[in-house]
Amino acid sequence: MNRVAIPAQGVFRTRLRTRFAETDLQGVVHHSVYFVYFEQARVEYFKHLGFDFWQLRRDGDLDITVVEAYCKYLAPARFDDELEIAVWTSQVRRARFTIEYSIYRGDTPIAWGQTVQAAIDPRTGRPRPIPDVMRRVLTAQLSDSGLSLI
Amino acid sequence: MNRVAIPAQGVFRTRLRTRFAETDLQGVVHHSVYFVYFEQARVEYFKHLGFDFWQLRRDGDLDITVVEAYCKYLAPARFDDELEIAVWTSQVRRARFTIEYSIYRGDTPIAWGQTVQAAIDPRTGRPRPIPDVMRRVLTAQLSDSGLSLI
Amino acid sequence: MNRVAIPAQGVFRTRLRTRFAETDLQGVVHHSVYFVYFEQARVEYFKHLGFDFWQLRRDGDLDITVVEAYCKYLAPARFDDELEIAVWTSQVRRARFTIEYSIYRGDTPIAWGQTVQAAIDPRTGRPRPIPDVMRRVLTAQLSDSGLSLI
Amino acid sequence: MNRVAIPAQGVFRTRLRTRFAETDLQGVVHHSVYFVYFEQARVEYFKHLGFDFWQLRRDGDLDITVVEAYCKYLAPARFDDELEIAVWTSQVRRARFTIEYSIYRGDTPIAWGQTVQAAIDPRTGRPRPIPDVMRRVLTAQLSDSGLSLI
Numbered sequence: 001m002n003r004v005a006i007p008a009q010g011v012f013r014t015r016l017r018t019r020f021a022e023t024d025l026q027g028v029v030h031h032s033v034y035f036v037y038f039e040q041a042r043v044e045y046f047k048h049l050g051f052d053f054w055q056l057r058r059d060g061d062l063d064i065t066v067v068e069a070y071c072k073y074l075a076p077a078r079f080d081d082e083l084e085i086a087v088w089t090s091q092v093r094r095a096r097f098t099i100e101y102s103i104y105r106g107d108t109p110i111a112w113g114q115t116v117q118a119a120i121d122p123r124t125g126r127p128r129p130i131p132d133v134m135r136r137v138l139t140a141q142l143s144d145s146g147l148s149l150i
Numbered sequence: 151m152n153r154v155a156i157p158a159q160g161v162f163r164t165r166l167r168t169r170f171a172e173t174d175l176q177g178v179v180h181h182s183v184y185f186v187y188f189e190q191a192r193v194e195y196f197k198h199l200g201f202d203f204w205q206l207r208r209d210g211d212l213d214i215t216v217v218e219a220y221c222k223y224l225a226p227a228r229f230d231d232e233l234e235i236a237v238w239t240s241q242v243r244r245a246r247f248t249i250e251y252s253i254y255r256g257d258t259p260i261a262w263g264q265t266v267q268a269a270i271d272p273r274t275g276r277p278r279p280i281p282d283v284m285r286r287v288l289t290a291q292l293s294d295s296g297l298s299l300i
Numbered sequence: 301m302n303r304v305a306i307p308a309q310g311v312f313r314t315r316l317r318t319r320f321a322e323t324d325l326q327g328v329v330h331h332s333v334y335f336v337y338f339e340q341a342r343v344e345y346f347k348h349l350g351f352d353f354w355q356l357r358r359d360g361d362l363d364i365t366v367v368e369a370y371c372k373y374l375a376p377a378r379f380d381d382e383l384e385i386a387v388w389t390s391q392v393r394r395a396r397f398t399i400e401y402s403i404y405r406g407d408t409p410i411a412w413g414q415t416v417q418a419a420i421d422p423r424t425g426r427p428r429p430i431p432d433v434m435r436r437v438l439t440a441q442l443s444d445s446g447l448s449l450i
Numbered sequence: 451m452n453r454v455a456i457p458a459q460g461v462f463r464t465r466l467r468t469r470f471a472e473t474d475l476q477g478v479v480h481h482s483v484y485f486v487y488f489e490q491a492r493v494e495y496f497k498h499l500g501f502d503f504w505q506l507r508r509d510g511d512l513d514i515t516v517v518e519a520y521c522k523y524l525a526p527a528r529f530d531d532e533l534e535i536a537v538w539t540s541q542v543r544r545a546r547f548t549i550e551y552s553i554y555r556g557d558t559p560i561a562w563g564q565t566v567q568a569a570i571d572p573r574t575g576r577p578r579p580i581p582d583v584m585r586r587v588l589t590a591q592l593s594d595s596g597l598s599l600i
Binding site for chain 3: 019036039053
């Protein structure tokens with residue numbers, strides 16, 4: 001797979017610039033950093049959907065935590081690259097949901113990934129159902145790249 | 151899957167202690183850091199097998215790069231945890247190979263993951279066959295947890 | 301010192317948003333991350349001055365490396381804070397120069413710091429004089445907060 | 451200063467191995483990572499002195515936070531280097547104390563640094579006096595390299 005099928009709808013896009021500290025001695029962005037990029041895109045996507053991390057914690061006594069993470073690296077990102085990240089929801093269940101990501105530099109696909117998130121109680125770490133409003137919004141956003149691996 | 155089947159043979163084990171800087175505001179080790187732990191285990195496993203990163207580069211004009219990475223998070227690691235990482239080879243092909251990892255804190259499974267590595271020319275980034283000696287050694291080490299996802 | 305005197309002129313400003321992965325279990329941005337913020341501000345300041353990292357390397361066979369770094373932490377930055385970084389040149393010598401930084405969240409001073417950079421030959425790591433054009437531009441930018449520690 | 455005077459007594463020593471992910475495109479350990487090394491050495495030094503991070507938090511409602519940090523880089527650390535860190539206490543005051551660090555690779559001095567720590571209330575972030583037992587133990591450890599910068 002060197003092509004990434006981005007869904008036709010329900011896709012949020014954001015941009016970031018790679019940092020010097022994120023590179024490694026092979027001259028490229030270290031592979032672990034892509035998960036930080038995914039997270040950054042997810043945070044902005046969630047804000048766009050009206051979810052606020054701090055408010056969820058305060059009002060709902062709720063933390064969202066990553067329970068699975070996958071990345072396929074297609075071409076290296078380098079220092080000072082401007083990257084575009086497309087992000088969408090591909091699955092919503094009672095207590096977890098899957099977000100997908102495609103990273104591009106111009107027309108060049110750089111990476112594709114998925115993360116599965118679960119809702120937990122911040123004090124006990126125990127799983128909780130996703131709040132109704134969050135499930136409704138995410139379900140309305142559902143898109144499918146047909147590529148789901150996890 | 152909350153149990154991880156570690157193969158009966160061909161498994162290398164190493165230990166590390168989690169760092170303060172690796173935690174996040176949820177009070178646990180950030181999910182991106184597990185890929186750094188996997189890498190650290192892989193580096194020590196490779197040394198154990200007789201591969202030296204710097205010598206491969208000098209003699210063979212060869213870099214090994216991660217082309218896929220997956221982690222399933224089973225229980226949170228916290229600051230100052232002593233973790234054991236089991237690492238083994240689960241697949242070897244002409245130009246890539248798969249390494250698997252299980253992280254434990256005592257008897258508690260913390261995470262399970264896989265990374266796929268490819269051999270590349272360090273100057274061009276182009277794929278190259280894995281050197282014969284490396285393929286022979288890795289093939290002799292092949293183990294199978296029966297869990298491969300990637 | 302809880303007030304930071306930013307010079308009246310020669311100051312470049314940039315903004316960034318703190319990331320979840322940058323926080324630690326005390327719920328604040330980890331102190332080591334401020335040096336990454338300083339670097340990010342320095343990269344953008346240098347671009348603004350017309351210096352290009354990649355071109356310096358290609359044309360001048362030159363790397364810039366940090367030889368001293370200091371940060372004073374005034375108030376904690378938290379997840380999803382929007383920070384403003386003021387950056388200026390406070391000293392230029394034959395082979396090294398000092399950049400200063402003030403980080404703010406709105407009107408609240410968050411941190412103040414300095415880094416000293418040296419020019420080196422990328423192959424040998426040996427010190428080299430700063431290129432003339434760079435010294436001229438930096439010297440024309442000289443500002444003084446009167447706070448220099450290093 | 452390319453020599454570092456380590457005090458004759460009161461010095462704790464620990465070792466660590468640099469990680470691949472800690473390097474940058476200049477082929478050396480990124481300068482921000484040295485503060486993570488300092489922290490790791492400080493954590494082990496504190497354990498050696500009988501302080502336990504988690505217990506301080508539980509029993510004393512106390513967090514220790516870094517309020518100033520300085521590093522002088524003397525020679526680059528590279529991937530897979532085994533480093534020795536010498537760590538000692540150089541100043542103790544009512545609400546803060548200074549720790550110093552020297553990093554070596556064999557006989558080669560790699561870096562020297564200082565951090566100033568303050569005691570705070572973990573809920574409010576407000577400064578608090580250092581607990582008596584901690585001040586007594588640190589004061590008994592006092593050493594002086596004669597190099598203090600901060």
